[in-house]
Amino acid sequence: MNLGSIVSLDWQRSAEGETILQHFYDPQTTGRKVFGVLDRPGLPSSIEEVSYKLHITGRSSVGKTATVARLSGIKCPSTYTETAGIQKTNIFWPAKIWDKIILFKLHFWDAGDNSIKRFSHILPACKDKADAIVYVFSFLDNNTFAELPQQMNRMSQTGENPTNIVIGTRYNPTNKLDVSSADVKEFELKWQVPVLKIDNTWSGSRSDSEVHEVALLLNVICERLWMRDQDYLLKQGLTR
Amino acid sequence: MVVHVMCLTTSGGLPLFTRKRGNGEPLPFSVVASFNGVHMFGKSHSVVLRSTSTQETVILWKVREDSVTLIAAACGASEMLLDQLLTSVFHAMVLAVGINELCSTRNAERLKRELRICYPLVDHLLECVEATGTDLTATCNNDILGLVEVMLCPENHLLQSLVDAWAECMDSLYGFLLIRGCVAVATSSWWQLDPEEKKLLALLVSVKGTCKTCDIPVFLPCKSPAVPFRLIVCGLTGGIQICALCGPSPPLTEVEYVSIQCWKGAVDILRAAERCFPRNFPPCIQLDSGVLGILLVDRQAGKFLLSRNQCADAGKKESQSPSGAHRLDVLRTFYHQVADTFMNHSSDNSEGAAACEQPSTSAALETYWCSEYHKCHALRHGATLLCVLYASAVPIHTMRLITQRTLKFLTADKQLCW
Numbered sequence: 001m002n003l004g005s006i007v008s009l010d011w012q013r014s015a016e017g018e019t020i021l022q023h024f025y026d027p028q029t030t031g032r033k034v035f036g037v038l039d040r041p042g043l044p045s046s047i048e049e050v051s052y053k054l055h056i057t058g059r060s061s062v063g064k065t066a067t068v069a070r071l072s073g074i075k076c077p078s079t080y081t082e083t084a085g086i087q088k089t090n091i092f093w094p095a096k097i098w099d100k101i102i103l104f105k106l107h108f109w110d111a112g113d114n115s116i117k118r119f120s121h122i123l124p125a126c127k128d129k130a131d132a133i134v135y136v137f138s139f140l141d142n143n144t145f146a147e148l149p150q151q152m153n154r155m156s157q158t159g160e161n162p163t164n165i166v167i168g169t170r171y172n173p174t175n176k177l178d179v180s181s182a183d184v185k186e187f188e189l190k191w192q193v194p195v196l197k198i199d200n201t202w203s204g205s206r207s208d209s210e211v212h213e214v215a216l217l218l219n220v221i222c223e224r225l226w227m228r229d230q231d232y233l234l235k236q237g238l239t240r
Numbered sequence: 241m242v243v244h245v246m247c248l249t250t251s252g253g254l255p256l257f258t259r260k261r262g263n264g265e266p267l268p269f270s271v272v273a274s275f276n277g278v279h280m281f282g283k284s285h286s287v288v289l290r291s292t293s294t295q296e297t298v299i300l301w302k303v304r305e306d307s308v309t310l311i312a313a314a315c316g317a318s319e320m321l322l323d324q325l326l327t328s329v330f331h332a333m334v335l336a337v338g339i340n341e342l343c344s345t346r347n348a349e350r351l352k353r354e355l356r357i358c359y360p361l362v363d364h365l366l367e368c369v370e371a372t373g374t375d376l377t378a379t380c381n382n383d384i385l386g387l388v389e390v391m392l393c394p395e396n397h398l399l400q401s402l403v404d405a406w407a408e409c410m411d412s413l414y415g416f417l418l419i420r421g422c423v424a425v426a427t428s429s430w431w432q433l434d435p436e437e438k439k440l441l442a443l444l445v446s447v448k449g450t451c452k453t454c455d456i457p458v459f460l461p462c463k464s465p466a467v468p469f470r471l472i473v474c475g476l477t478g479g480i481q482i483c484a485l486c487g488p489s490p491p492l493t494e495v496e497y498v499s500i501q502c503w504k505g506a507v508d509i510l511r512a513a514e515r516c517f518p519r520n521f522p523p524c525i526q527l528d529s530g531v532l533g534i535l536l537v538d539r540q541a542g543k544f545l546l547s548r549n550q551c552a553d554a555g556k557k558e559s560q561s562p563s564g565a566h567r568l569d570v571l572r573t574f575y576h577q578v579a580d581t582f583m584n585h586s587s588d589n590s591e592g593a594a595a596c597e598q599p600s601t602s603a604a605l606e607t608y609w610c611s612e613y614h615k616c617h618a619l620r621h622g623a624t625l626l627c628v629l630y631a632s633a634v635p636i637h638t639m640r641l642i643t644q645r646t647l648k649f650l651t652a653d654k655q656l657c658w
Contacts (some may be wrong), residue, residue, distance in 0.1 A: 034451040035499050037508050074449070084336065084357040085456030085471075086492060087448070103599035114354055125492055151339070205457050 003194060007223040011096035012215045019099065020094045021211060032073025032211065040139055041092050043103060050190045051105040053087075055126045057155065058136030059144050060113035063169035067136055068108045069213050075202055083112035086122055104222045108134075126215045127155075134165045139197070142178045145187075152191070163195045163228040165221055171197035194220055218229040242313040242655050243370045244443075245362065246331055246433065247355075248276050250309045254348045257355055257548060261366035267313070275299065275311050302326045308333070312432045313462070316472035317369050321576060324385045325369050331436050331461040332361045335444070338564065339465035344380050360447045361440065384572065387544045388438045392656040393513040394522040398658060399506075400425045406502045407484055410472070410495065414485040420517045421446035421479075425657060430485075434462040435542020441471065445483050451475035453490045458485070474499045479517070482512050520547040523658070525649050530634040533567040535575055536650055537656075540623040545650070545658075546571070571629045578607055579618040581628050608639065619643045624651060 001007070011017045023041040026033040035041070036125050038048075056064045064231035072091045091106045109126040116123045127133075133155050137144035145168070152164060166187075168179065184195050195216045202210075242264030247256040248435040253276050281302045282289040289551055291300045296315040300322040310330060312322045333342060336358035340349050341351060365655055368383040368443050384390065385505050393399070399417060407415030407427050414433065416426035430438070437454060437460050448454055454473040476482055482499060490498070499610040503510070527534070536545040549565045584606045609616040615630040626647045630639055651658045 034475075036451045036475040036480065037453065037496055038477045038510075039451075081309055081360050082356040084444075088453040088455075088492065088496075089451075090453075112357060114357060115457060118354070120456075122455070123489065150568060195489070 003220055003223065006097055006226060006237045007219045008096040009216060009219050012094075012219075013212065016101075018067055024092065024094075024211075026196055028155075029150070031075075033040045035074070035090060035092055037090070041094075041103070042096070045047055045205070047094075047101055048101050048104045049109065050225075052131040053109065053129060054086055054134050054165075055105045055109045055130040055166045055219070056134040056229050057126075057151065061148065062138050062141075062144050064110050064136050067167055067169055067198055068110050070198060070200045071108070071218060073214075076200065078201070082114060083110060085115050085119075086111045086125060091218070093218045093222060095219055097226060102222075102226075104225070105220075106218075106221065114198055129160060129166060130162045131228065132163045132165055132221070134167060134221075136167050136169060137179070138166045138170050138178050139177045139225065140170045140175060145179045145183070148187070149191070164191070165196065165224055166191075166193050167217070169198055172199040194224075196220060241314070241316045241370055243317065243325075243366045244312065245325070245366060246275065246311040246313075247271050247329075247333070247524075248272075248309045248311070249348050249351075250303055250307050252348065253277075253280065253309075255408070256308065256348065256352050257359070257362075259359065259362050259366060261370040261617055272311075275301075275313070276309060279309065279311075291322075292390070292523060293319075297332055298322055300326060302330070304330045305339070305343050314369060318576065320581070321369055321385070325365060326649060328365050328368075328385050328436060328439070332358050332365060332440055334461040334465050335440050335458050336361070338468065339600065340461040340628040341463075346438060354519070361424075361444055364443055364447055384544055384546075385539075386439055386543050387539070388435070388442045389422045390543045390545050390658075391419055391424050391516060391522075392521040392650065392658060393424055393512075393516040394524065395421070395509050395513040395656065396425050396657040397655045399511055399513060402502065402506055402509075403427060403482070404484060404577075406499065409498050409502060410484045410486055411492060412484040412486045416442070416483050418445055418481045418483060419479060419514055422520065424513060425557075430539060433460070435539075437462055438542055441483070441485075445473050445481055450479050450481060452490060453496050455495075457648060460485075474504055477510055478514055480514060486579065520545055521650060525653075527646055527649075530631045530638075531628055531642060531646065532631055533571050533629040534646065534650075535571045537575070537579075537625045537627070538623055539625070567629055571616065571627055574609055574616040574618070574629070575627050577624060578609060578616075582607055606640070608636065610636070615639060617643050619647060621647060621651075 012021060016128045020043065023043055026031055056068060058064050061080055065087065066076045068089050072089050087110045089108045091108060093106060095102055095104055111122050111126050135148055135151060137148060148166065188195050199215060242260060242262035244258065244267055246258045248254060249256060255272060255296050258267065258272060261365055279289045289301055291298065293299065297313055298317060298319055299311065299313045300319060301309065301311050305438045310326045312326050314322055334357060337354045341354065365385065368385045387615045403415050403417050403425050407413065413429035414427060416430050417424045444456065452475050456471045457468045459468050471483065472492065473481050473483045474487050476499065482503070528551055533548040546568055548567050607618050612632065614632050615634060616627060617630065618625060618627040620625055628643050628646060
């Protein structure tokens with residue numbers, strides 16, 4: 001597991017990256033632009049677009065919705081609200097793979113825990129044809145971390161072989177973390193999955209620092225999805 | 241000003257939730273328990289405690305379905321408004337969990353957990369009552385309970401056919417288009433829903449935030465309290481969302497795909513329509529410069545239009561006149577305190593809803609207020625009520641003429657689809 005071997009992890013800070021990112025800001029709010037289903041960033045059409053479905057899962061109130069909001073550049077309310085039903089957010093993210101710029105369209109499928117339990121159609125809709133499953137735990141609650149292997153075993157029983165991504169929320173050096181970094185390292189090695197860290201409270205006042213705070217996470221997510229595709233193509237080639 | 245709402249199980253007095261809005265301390269548990277206790281004490285002596293008031297605060301009790309007790313406490317709000325608030329809060333609870341879940345409170349802990357999803361909606365309803373919000377920039381501060389806010393865009397007649405066609409693709413009778421949280425157009429069946437249902441559905445979508453695709457199970461408090469529908473929402477562009485009530489199909493992926501097909505040719509129309517915000521009626525309708533704001537209400541259809549009359553030269557005069565948010569607040573207060581009380585009795589009497597109020601002989605057609613800084617005038621025509629906020633310089637007799645003309649401008653134009 002060698003992060004950054006395919007996707008350039010700090011490309012967004014380069015001059016070229018900054019120029020491309022300008023298309024993702026909203027000139028009126030100076031924050032990131034939110035895109036409806038009819039919108040697309042105003043990039044040259046020569047840039048290839050790839051689309052992936054990600055299902056975000058984890059225990060109730062662990063910070064799934066806040067994580068998606070943070071990744072899409074939206075300030076989410078500081079008080080906890082339970083998500084009703086399915087909430088799907090599309091995030092556009094440009095990434096540099098080898099020497100090519102690729103526009104990733106990430107469809108994040110997020111669902112409230114109570115809705116999943118009560119209505120049987122919600123979980124299958126989220127899992128159906130997912131390219132990745134994003135497991136979320138909280139750095140302040142070791143139970144949510146200890147549950148991960150069990151959750152991953154349960155989820156991986158679907159046939160489509162999605163790639164796994166793990167995100168730990170409430171990662172803030174000022175907090176007293178309940179999950180030790182040694183445990184995280186061990187988990188990463190055992191499962192061959194990177195554990196990404198995020199703090200969903202809003203720290204940066206300037207809009208562009210917000211992007212750079214989450215750039216690493218989005219780049220790693222894109223890399224995992226890209227690698228999964230390459231593996232798939234390789235296997236297809238062998239069986240032919 | 242502060243508003244509290246508490247919800248307890250009627251049988252055991254177990255608290256299900258408490259919410260509050262405005263500046264004020266949360267109520268201590270002992271106070272909540274006393275509120276419930278005094279109500280229960282009355283009940284055991286066959287006395288129904290409806291409401292009480294102190295110098296600042298009004299407290300109101302309501303038991304629904306013999307299973308949940310709702311209590312509202314607020315300063316600066318009328319009893320009528322709180323009554324409406326508790327009705328809406330109960331409907332929001334039904335919308336989230338269904339009537340069967342609320343009627344069988346055997347498992348209070350589970351119900352408590354399930355009710356968490358209606359908090360954003362309940363908080364929003366509280367904001368409708370708590371007028372002088374902590375945050376003046378909040379867009380939702382000028383909302384009216386039980387009525388859905390609409391927007392009269394010049395493009396509405398074009399959008400109407402698009403919404404009808406899209407809803408058909410979704411296999412749904414109930415489709416509606418929201419622009420910045422206001423209903424621009426909707427299918428005719430959607431307008432047939434109960435005003436409370438329309439209000440809560442529109443509110444639920446606007447608290448979700450724009451530019452997301454959602455699939456939310458909802459129970460309709462009047463039409464279908466026990467069997468859920470799927471409320472599907474698709475953020476098209478900017479602050480515009482297309483929504484529908486569906487059955488088990490189509491799946492969410494298809495919703496998004498079909499929506500793109502249906503609407504990709506109409507992006508320019510949608511963007512043009514969005515520019516109507518925050519005036520909410522077309523720029524081609526020029527109102528008298530003495531008009532500072534308007535509130536147009538149709539209680540039968542359960543909708544309202546709220547606008548400050550922003551003219552091109554308004555910027556210069558802004559300093560002398562009440563600020564935008566304040567204007568809307570004055571209008572809303574005028575509506576609640578005078579127009580709504582005086583002028584809506586005729587429609588309510590048939591349902592016996594106003595039975596507890598003073599028996600009114602007939603509903604008034606016109607009324608006005610004069611203060612040092614501005615004047616308000618309300619005119620009723622059938623089910624439609626127009627309240628206008630004027631600059632104080634406008635003479636009383638002219639108000640009447642301008643209101644009559646404004647009402648005609650806004651309601652007669654077929655393209656606006658009022």
